[in-house]
Amino acid sequence: MSSRLIPVSSNYYGTTIAAVEEVAKTGRKCILDIEMEVSPLQ
Amino acid sequence: MEDGVYVSLTNGPLNPSHIIDMVRSPSAGAIVLFAGTTRDNFAGKTVIHLDYEAFPALAIPSLRTISTTAKSRWSLHAVAVVHRLGRVPIGEESILIAVSSAHRKEAWEAGEWILEEVKRKTEIWKRESYAEPGEEPQWKENFPKKIREQNEGRMRPIVISGPSGCGKSTLLKRLFERHPGKFGFSVSRKILEGNVLMVDTSRAPRQGEENGREYHFVSREEFEKLVKDGKFIEYTQCISVYE
Numbered sequence: 001m002s003s004r005l006i007p008v009s010s011n012y013y014g015t016t017i018a019a020v021e022e023v024a025k026t027g028r029k030c031i032l033d034i035e036m037e038v039s040p041l042q
Numbered sequence: 043m044e045d046g047v048y049v050s051l052t053n054g055p056l057n058p059s060h061i062i063d064m065v066r067s068p069s070a071g072a073i074v075l076f077a078g079t080t081r082d083n084f085a086g087k088t089v090i091h092l093d094y095e096a097f098p099a100l101a102i103p104s105l106r107t108i109s110t111t112a113k114s115r116w117s118l119h120a121v122a123v124v125h126r127l128g129r130v131p132i133g134e135e136s137i138l139i140a141v142s143s144a145h146r147k148e149a150w151e152a153g154e155w156i157l158e159e160v161k162r163k164t165e166i167w168k169r170e171s172y173a174e175p176g177e178e179p180q181w182k183e184n185f186p187k188k189i190r191e192q193n194e195g196r197m198r199p200i201v202i203s204g205p206s207g208c209g210k211s212t213l214l215k216r217l218f219e220r221h222p223g224k225f226g227f228s229v230s231r232k233i234l235e236g237n238v239l240m241v242d243t244s245r246a247p248r249q250g251e252e253n254g255r256e257y258h259f260v261s262r263e264e265f266e267k268l269v270k271d272g273k274f275i276e277y278t279q280c281i282s283v284y285e
Contacts, residue, residue: 012265014277020199028226030199031217033210034276 046120047113049105051096051166053128056135065120065142072146074153078137080130088173094127094136097165099198101125104164108156116152118143123156125166136168199275200225 015032023030048064062073080092109121119142130136139156143149160166171179202210217225260268268274 011280012262012269012277013280014265014269014274016268016273017275018273020275023199023226026226028224031214031225031227032199032201032276033214033227034201034203036203036205 045110046118047106047109048120048122048124049102049109050124051098051101051127052124053126056124056126056138058135058138061122061124061138061140064122065140067119067142069144070119070142071144072149073140073142074146074149076137076139076153076157077135078157079135080132082132084170084172087177089132089170090173091132091171092130092136093169093171093179094125094130095167095169096125096127100165105160108159108163112141112152112156112159115155116141116143116148118148118152121152121156123160125160125164127166201276 020030020032046065056077058075058077062075065073080089082089105123105125109123112118113121120140122138122140124138126134126136137157137160139153139160141149141153141156143152167181169179169181202214204210265277269277
């Protein structure tokens with residue numbers, strides 16, 4: 001089997017604890033809007 | 043109480059026989075019950091009643107941690123801790139601790155340890171009111187300004203999750219409309235656009251996204267360092283394959 005390079009892009013997304021604390025400091029409850037993970041269609 | 047640990051906070055009078063039943067076990071040789079009752083005097087003053095206040099979101103996990111620790115340290119069968127909140131008249135139970143074990147020695151020791159830990163560590167505070175004129179009610183022991191401030195800084199976030207199109211945005215929009223000033227989004231959802239293998243299309247903020255408002259854009263190295271340092275409450279990596 002021969003190997004070949006395939007084009008791939010990778011992105012990171014995340015929320016830091018500090019960011020959540022920043023919101024809490026303003027007296028508001030922080031909401032995390034999290035997309036559900038899905039398997040990529042092949 | 044599948045795991046043999048039962049903790050609760052309640053506003054009404056406590057029931058010792060109920061909590062004994064919670065820890066009852068055919069293989070136990072002892073049940074130790076501690077009942078803390080409200081005393082009518084403090085430092086020469088007459089106490090007329092006590093008020094207990096708690097931060098349940100923190101107090102329940104604290105009670106659970108203490109109970110679980112005791113259960114494993116003394117190999118107990120079961121542990122139950124119930125604390126009463128609100129105004130408790132003199133002479134009534136404010137806390138019940140029940141512990142069952144194969145032998146009494148472990149049960150005695152564990153029961154005492156649990157009480158001391160609860161008094162020291164849980165987010166439950168008591169205030170005494172006195173009969174003497176001019177004596178202001180007083181918050182006791184571990185109460186709090188400092189603890190309260192810490193708790194506010196640690197206010198727990200709410201996670202809304204679901205697949206695209208399920209209505210998360212609609213729900214959130216209504217939430218924000220109905221409760222103005224109550225909720226907020228975390229600003230710094232960090233993104234890295236970096237590329238592995240062949241393609242390199244690092245992207246700048248998209249139109250309408252402003253750095254520092256919806257997202258902070260950081261480099262791969264910065265991001266991975268934050269991950270390594272445990273700074274994220276959540277993160278994910280999305281990989282797209284172009285073929």
